[in-house]
Amino acid sequence: MIKKRLRLYLPFLVLLFLGVFLLRGLWLDPKKLPSALIGKSVPAAVLPVLSFQGSEAEAMQVADVRLLQRIDELNGQPWVLNVFASWCQACLIEHPHFLELAKQKKIRLVGLAYKDDLANTRRWLNQYGNPYDLILIDQNGQYGIELGVYGVPETFLMNSKNTIIHKQVGPVPTDYFQSMALPAIEASR
Amino acid sequence: MNVNDLNQSEKAQYKEVASELRCLVCQNQSLADSHASLAVDLKEKIAEQIRAGKTSEEIKSYMQDRYGEFVIYKPAYSVENAALWLGPFVVLVIAIFMARKVVRTSKVRPTQEAQSKNADKAWAEELYKRSSKTR
Numbered sequence: 001m002i003k004k005r006l007r008l009y010l011p012f013l014v015l016l017f018l019g020v021f022l023l024r025g026l027w028l029d030p031k032k033l034p035s036a037l038i039g040k041s042v043p044a045a046v047l048p049v050l051s052f053q054g055s056e057a058e059a060m061q062v063a064d065v066r067l068l069q070r071i072d073e074l075n076g077q078p079w080v081l082n083v084f085a086s087w088c089q090a091c092l093i094e095h096p097h098f099l100e101l102a103k104q105k106k107i108r109l110v111g112l113a114y115k116d117d118l119a120n121t122r123r124w125l126n127q128y129g130n131p132y133d134l135i136l137i138d139q140n141g142q143y144g145i146e147l148g149v150y151g152v153p154e155t156f157l158m159n160s161k162n163t164i165i166h167k168q169v170g171p172v173p174t175d176y177f178q179s180m181a182l183p184a185i186e187a188s189r
Numbered sequence: 190m191n192v193n194d195l196n197q198s199e200k201a202q203y204k205e206v207a208s209e210l211r212c213l214v215c216q217n218q219s220l221a222d223s224h225a226s227l228a229v230d231l232k233e234k235i236a237e238q239i240r241a242g243k244t245s246e247e248i249k250s251y252m253q254d255r256y257g258e259f260v261i262y263k264p265a266y267s268v269e270n271a272a273l274w275l276g277p278f279v280v281l282v283i284a285i286f287m288a289r290k291v292v293r294t295s296k297v298r299p300t301q302e303a304q305s306k307n308a309d310k311a312w313a314e315e316l317y318k319r320s321s322k323t324r
Contacts, residue, residue: 030216036257115226141230148255150213150227 035156035167036148042066042081042162043146050113050135052122063136065143066162068110078165078185079108081156082132082172083144085116086124088152094171095128101177102131111135114144114152157181159188190237199239206235206245210252211260219262 048060069079084091111132113121138144157166166184192203212223220228238248252260264270
């Protein structure tokens with residue numbers, strides 16, 4: 001009896017399963033790729049730092065990416081690396097959110113000027129405001145390759161041990177810190 | 190480092206690797222086909238690594254470590270992809286199983302028919318006997 005019932009409903013069950021499977025596919029965004037680096041250390045590199053004084057030709061300071069969080073009062077805290085460029089339109093969408101975050105002084109915010117002309121980067125920051133504690137320069141996109149960057153903007157969140165715990169592809173939402181950064185930091189403790 | 194700096198055999202390897210990796214910007218193109226600036230950068234990386242004597246597998250895993258499995262056209266043999274690789278075979282086995290069942294039931298049918306025919310005959314004879322007894 002039960003067997004007969006099952007046989008009757010089996011095609012419907014199979015169809016239902018297939019339907020759910022395909023329906024889920026409608027909400028998958030092929031443009032949003034999971035980061036291969038989650039759970040790994042932030043790639044080591046020594047990169048030049050953008051200065052706002054003098055000409056670009058002058059000798060620039062450099063910074064070791066893995067030592068960034070050792071600087072100032074945010075010593076050994078989680079930090080954010082935001083990949084941006086003056087030529088990037090979508091960066092203007094998220095820029096106000098970072099300015100807001102910078103005001104709150106909750107987390108260290110580092111910028112990575114990706115494949116950008118330095119004069120343009122400076123001009124852009126002067127025009128729209130500079131939320132970053134420090135700006136690193138990735139002139140030819142080599143560090144971007146290490147990070148698996150495939151578009152701008154992208155935002156990486158590192159915990160206090162320099163492990164990448166979250167990545168946002170595209171502009172961060174208004175409440176990035178509350179809705180994404182904090183939960184990720186809590187989860188990695 | 191550019192593809193034009195490579196010699197013949199290196200170029201062949203370059204072509205093979207670049208066409209087996211997917212461009213992340215124009216996602217329906219291989220790196221070989223794409224002119225996106227990131228694709229150009231990655232192709233330079235490939236050329237560099239070929240010149241450094243890396244095998245195709247090493248270059249592909251270098252890319253996969255950074256960009257995830259998406260860059261590779263051929264999915265890896267991994268636990269996560271078990272359904273992908275084994276699914277068709279599972280379906281095939283189920284199909285064979287069901288086909289056998291169908292064939293078997295259709296084979297059973299004539300014998301069943303014969304049985305029921307025999308039973309009908311026996312019953313008819315029984316009736317005939319009975320009716321002839323009562324007469």
